[in-house]
Amino acid sequence: MEKWYWWMLLGMAVVTYIPRAFPLTFLEGRELPLLVSGVLRNIPYAVLGALIFPAILFVQEGNMLFGLIGALAAFALAFAGANVIVVVMGSIAVLAIYSLIG
Amino acid sequence: MTFMNGIRAGISIAIGYFPIALTFGLLAKTTGLSMWEATAMSIFVFAGAAQYISLTLISKGVDPILIVLNTFVVNIRHFLMTASLNEKMQPDARWKKAIYAFGVTDETFSVLATNKSDTIRTPFAAGVILISYGSWVVFTAVGHVIGANLPEFLQAAMSIALYAMFVGLLVPSMKGNRKVMLLALFGAVIHSSLYWSGLLSTGWAILVATLGSAILVEMIYAKKGSAS
Incomplete structure (x- = not known):
């Protein structure tokens, strides 16, 4: 690659960093209106829903069943009370077995 | 809430990043990037989706300026995450926050934001971020060097890892x-x-x-x- 690659990388680094750093530094020590802080406290759970669906169904291209099985395994383990690492390893194991026998 | 607790809490992210970073390194190689160019992207950008998309765009010969703009659009969601995270983080010097802000990804955010305690201490966040970042950078390089993927069944199975982690973080709070x-x-x-x-x-x-x-x-x- 030529020089442009490194300039592009610099640009990518800057535009990725700004949305990450701006709120954490600018909002430090500021009190927000109650409604705004209420909405901000909701963000983690709203974002988890949006990150999981629909993408979890597309982990294998063209085979939604694969993602569905993985999703079911993950939710089943999590609802059974398994901790995060067990949910992760268990879901991988279920799909590995499914790929090997399927 | 020590640094070591953070490392432990970040292990599932490190596991989840492993296959994705490996594949990124491999794809970067087939796109024509050198090992350094590929690894530098993981070092300086640290944003999975945007990095993957950039490879596709590079191979299509898209104008680098458009690639930068696209990166911005893909990553603008982190604005919401860091604004939300700020409510939960221990008040600290701006320069420290400016440093760990670099490591806020979908995954590190999810682990930090769903943590049971009311306030997250800076060393804990640093631990979560450092192990995740380490996995991302190291396995990018490894993927480029070995130039091969995991066995297919394992690669496919491991692609569920990060989503399973999101589920594992969400469900206990949902109950x-x-x-x-x-x-x-x-x-x-x-x-x-x-x-x-x-x-x-x-x-x-x-x-x-x-x-x-x-x-x-x-x-x-x-x-x-x-x-x-």
Whole structure:
């Protein structure tokens, strides 16, 4: 690659960093209106829903069943009370077995 | 809430990044990037989705300026995450926050934001971020050097890892908490409908779905509160 690659990388680094750093530094020590802080406290759970669906169904291209099985395994383990690492390893194991026998 | 607790809490992210970073390194190689160029992207950008998309765009010969713009759009959702995280982080010197802000990804954010304690201490966040970042950078390089993937069945199975982690973080908070359940449900439904209608690209769709759900549920509960 030529020089442009490194300039592009610099640009990518800057535009990725700004949305990450701006709120954490600018909002430090500021009190927000109650409604705004209420909405901000909701963000983690709203974002988890949006990150999981629909993408979890597309982990294998063209085979939604694969993602569905993985999703079911993950939710089943999590609802059974398994901790995060067990949910992760268990879901991988279920799909590995499914790929090997399927 | 020590640094070591953070490292431990970040292990599932490190596991989840492993196959993705490996594949990124491999794809970067086939796109024509050197080992340093590929690894430098993981070192300086540290944003999975945007990095993957950039490879596709580079191979298509898209103008680098457009690649930078696209990166911005894909990553703008982190704005919401860091604004939310700021409410939960221990107050600290701005320069420290400016440093760990670099390491806020979908995954590190999810682990930090769903943590049971009310305030997250800076060393804990540093631990979560450092092990995740380490996995991302190291396995990018490894993927480029070995130039091969995991066995196919394992690669396929491991692609569930990060989503399984999101599920594992969400479900315990969801149990017996209708607000959390509604938030996740609305986030999922709005994002899915935006996805299938093709209205917005992924970066914007996640942002709109998250904000939409967070505001909607807050309004529902504000009304409930004033009615009772």
